Amino acid sequence: MTHTFLLEAGRWHIEGYWFERNQLPQPLKGRSIIAWQQEDWFTMVTKLVFPDSDREEISFQYRGRLNEEERQYTYVLQHSQLGRVEGEGWVLEKSIIQRYWVLGDRQRRSGFETFHRLSEHRYHLASGILAGHYLTSTLEATFEHQP
Numbered sequence: 001m002t003h004t005f006l007l008e009a010g011r012w013h014i015e016g017y018w019f020e021r022n023q024l025p026q027p028l029k030g031r032s033i034i035a036w037q038q039e040d041w042f043t044m045v046t047k048l049v050f051p052d053s054d055r056e057e058i059s060f061q062y063r064g065r066l067n068e069e070e071r072q073y074t075y076v077l078q079h080s081q082l083g084r085v086e087g088e089g090w091v092l093e094k095s096i097i098q099r100y101w102v103l104g105d106r107q108r109r110s111g112f113e114t115f116h117r118l119s120e121h122r123y124h125l126a127s128g129i130l131a132g133h134y135l136t137s138t139l140e141a142t143f144e145h146q147p
Contacts, residue, residue, distance in 0.1 A: 016141025121145035
C-alpha cells in the first residue's frame with residue numbers, strides 16, 4: 001500500500017473535533033500543506049481553527065527527513081501552543097505513526113499521532129497530548145486530499 005499523505009507533496013483539508021478533559025468536544029477545521037525539498041527533506045504546515053469559538057487557532061510547522069529506503073523518520077516542529085518540539089515517525093502498511101516530545105518543558109508534555117489510511121485521498125487522524133502520564137487533550141479528524 002502506498003501512502004499519499006506526507007510521502008507526497010499536496011494540500012489537505014481537515015475536519016474533526018478537539019477534546020479536553022471535562023469539556024465538550026470542539027469542532028475544528030483546517031488545512032495542511034506538504035512540500036518536499038531536495039530528496040529526503042519535507043515540510044508540513046498545518047493550521048487548525050475552531051469555528052464559532054473564541055479558542056485560539058493552532059499552527060504547526062514541521063521539517064523532517066525521511067530516507068526513501070527507510071520506514072522511520074525524524075522531525076522538528078514549531079507548535080503555536082507547545083513551542084519547540086522534536087519527534088519521530090514510522091511509515092507502516094496502513095498507518096503513519098508519530099510521537100513527539102516538547103523541548104525544555106517542565107510539564108513533560110509529549111504526544112502521539114496516528115494517520116490511518118482510509119483511501120488514497122482520505123486519512124483518519126487520532127492524536128493526543130500528555131502531561132507526564134496524563135492525557136490532557138485529544139484530536140480526531142479526517143484529512144482529505146485537495147486536487
